[in-house]
Amino acid sequence: MPDSPDDAAPIDRSELAEISGGDRLFEHQMLAIFRQANDADVAALRRALVKRDVATVTRCSHRVKGAGRMVGARALADICEKIERAGHAGDWDAVAAQGAALDRELDRVYACLGTLP
Amino acid sequence: MKVADIHFLVAEDHDFQRKMLAGMLVRLGAQHVIEAADGRAAFEVMQILTQPVDIIICDLDMPGMDGMEFIRLIGEAGVPVSMILASSHERALIASVGTMTEAYGINLLGTIEKPATLQKLETLIKLHQPFVVAEPRPARVAFSEAEISEALAAGQFEAFFQPKVALATANVTGAEALAYWRHPRHGIVSPYAFVPALEASGRIDELTWIMLEKSAAACREWRRDGLGITVSVNLSLGSLTSVGLAERITELVRAQRLEPRQMILEVTETIAMTHMARALENLARLRIKGFGLSIDDYGTGYSSMQHLLHIPFTELKIDQSFVMNAIENDSCRVFLESSLDIAKKLGLKAVAEGVETRAVWDLLRSLGCDVAQGYFIARPMEAAQIPDWAAEWTPPD
Numbered sequence: 442m443p444d445s446p447d448d449a450a451p452i453d454r455s456e457l458a459e460i461s462g463g464d465r466l467f468e469h470q471m472l473a474i475f476r477q478a479n480d481a482d483v484a485a486l487r488r489a490l491v492k493r494d495v496a497t498v499t500r501c502s503h504r505v506k507g508a509g510r511m512v513g514a515r516a517l518a519d520i521c522e523k524i525e526r527a528g529h530a531g532d533w534d535a536v537a538a539q540g541a542a543l544d545r546e547l548d549r550v551y552a553c554l555g556t557l558p
Numbered sequence: 559m560k561v562a563d564i565h566f567l568v569a570e571d572h573d574f575q576r577k578m579l580a581g582m583l584v585r586l587g588a589q590h591v592i593e594a595a596d597g598r599a600a601f602e603v604m605q606i607l608t609q610p611v612d613i614i615i616c617d618l619d620m621p622g623m624d625g626m627e628f629i630r631l632i633g634e635a636g637v638p639v640s641m642i643l644a645s646s647h648e649r650a651l652i653a654s655v656g657t658m659t660e661a662y663g664i665n666l667l668g669t670i671e672k673p674a675t676l677q678k679l680e681t682l683i684k685l686h687q688p689f690v691v692a693e694p695r696p697a698r699v700a701f702s703e704a705e706i707s708e709a710l711a712a713g714q715f716e717a718f719f720q721p722k723v724a725l726a727t728a729n730v731t732g733a734e735a736l737a738y739w740r741h742p743r744h745g746i747v748s749p750y751a752f753v754p755a756l757e758a759s760g761r762i763d764e765l766t767w768i769m770l771e772k773s774a775a776a777c778r779e780w781r782r783d784g785l786g787i788t789v790s791v792n793l794s795l796g797s798l799t800s801v802g803l804a805e806r807i808t809e810l811v812r813a814q815r816l817e818p819r820q821m822i823l824e825v826t827e828t829i830a831m832t833h834m835a836r837a838l839e840n841l842a843r844l845r846i847k848g849f850g851l852s853i854d855d856y857g858t859g860y861s862s863m864q865h866l867l868h869i870p871f872t873e874l875k876i877d878q879s880f881v882m883n884a885i886e887n888d889s890c891r892v893f894l895e896s897s898l899d900i901a902k903k904l905g906l907k908a909v910a911e912g913v914e915t916r917a918v919w920d921l922l923r924s925l926g927c928d929v930a931q932g933y934f935i936a937r938p939m940e941a942a943q944i945p946d947w948a949a950e951w952t953p954p955d
Contacts, residue, residue: 456673459675459676460674460676461582461585462582462585462677464585467585470581471578474573474577478573478574479574503619504572507572507575507646507673508572508574508575510672511574511674
């Protein structure tokens with residue numbers, strides 16, 4: 442496996458443990474609810490990206506960022522922060538530039554959620 | 559207060575984050591957690607609860623009613639409650655809403671840059687103190703004209719002195735005179751309580767002259783004891799605009815066989831700007847005579863660089879509110895740093911007031927501030943105590 446930062450775990454278990462206090466059952470519940478809530482936000486974000494609706498993109502990326510931080514999905518949160526900032530600045534090109542990275546990272550996060558105990 | 563007994567309210571629009579915060583509280587032992595999806599829902603639920611909420615954990619950015627409006631409603635309603643602000647916005651923004659929360663008289667336990675962790679929550683919750691039903695506050699003492707006249711005549715106003723210390727060497731450099739009223743019935747009354755009354759009755763200048771006299775006498779005593787430090791005295795608006803001020807103070811100082819440079823006169827920005835022309839005349843003359851001139855409470859008025867350049871100040875006293883909060887509040891720290899920078903560029907001695915902790919002392923040292931004053935060094939004391947205190951004062955290692 443190449444050892445690039447991109448290959449860091451999409452969900453940082455140590456960060457998750459800090460938030461949960463190390464309670465595995467609680468983590469499990471957290472991740473289940475995260476998945477549910479995040480699906481809706483991501484769907485709204487994707488729709489807004491297609492419609493080039495900057496306000497909604499900014500709001501949804503802020504939400505995904507907040508939730509992502511909470512489960513240790515650091516890379517996902519960072520990408521969303523870039524989108525949020527670009528949205529605030531009204532820089533659509535910078536928003537669009539993150540689209541591919543967002544899709545890739547979401548795939549990684551969801552794949553990881555599927556494998557987590 | 560046990561976590562199980564605390565009533566929590568979580569105001570957060572994001573379902574997942576709200577559920578997580580609530581879940582974390584339960585894990586910390588909470589048994590009473592109410593959730594609300596925005597400020598309006600939170601405020602409404604608070605109206606119908608039989609048990610008052612103790613701690614609110616509040617997000618800032620919520621559709622519907624946002625955190626700021628919610629805080630205003632609570633503040634204006636005077637609800638006794640503790641608040642934890644949690645947001646994933648920039649730290650400066652969260653800190654600013656924190657300041658706003660406190661300005662509304664709400665007990666701010668702290669702010670959390672998301673993500674909230676169990677530990678962060680636990681630390682802040684521990685800071686919560688149950689609200690004691692406030693004793694009916696004794697009506698603010700209104701001092702009558704007659705009482706003030708009597709106090710001035712009977713010499714009930716006394717000067718206490720708070721030491722100033724050089725940060726680099728820890729040498730005692732001076733002391734600021736603070737007026738206290740030894741009131742026959744109320745005991746020692748601090749200036750915050752009586753200065754407005756003296757201002758309102760037009761007698762504040764008399765106090766200024768009493769303080770100038772006492773300070774000059776104290777400084778002479780210290781020098782006789784071999785303690786070569788300066789004394790700082792606050793000038794009132796009336797004194798600063800009275801014709802002949804400089805001559806009168808010079809005489810008063812000479813009468814004690816002191817040099818003008820051994821006295822520093824402190825002027826607030828607001829006073830200096832009120833009657834600019836008269837004040838400038840007096841300040842220029844005082845400076846020519848050799849007095850030190852200090853701009854007091856820097857940061858609380860409307861001073862600009864331009865004003866600083868107009869007035870021949872020798873010292874810049876940074877207001878205590880910025881100094882005390884410099885560790886936790888980035889904006890205060892930035893203001894402190896830029897004040898120190900301005901002082902350095904204008905060749906003014908920088909004095910930090912309100913130094914109450916070791917952490918602030920260390921910070922000021924690292925930032926190159928010249929002089930510190932505050933409870934971490936010493937409380938105000940009687941003039942006669944200053945030499946003994948100075949002999950015993952040892953800087954933090």
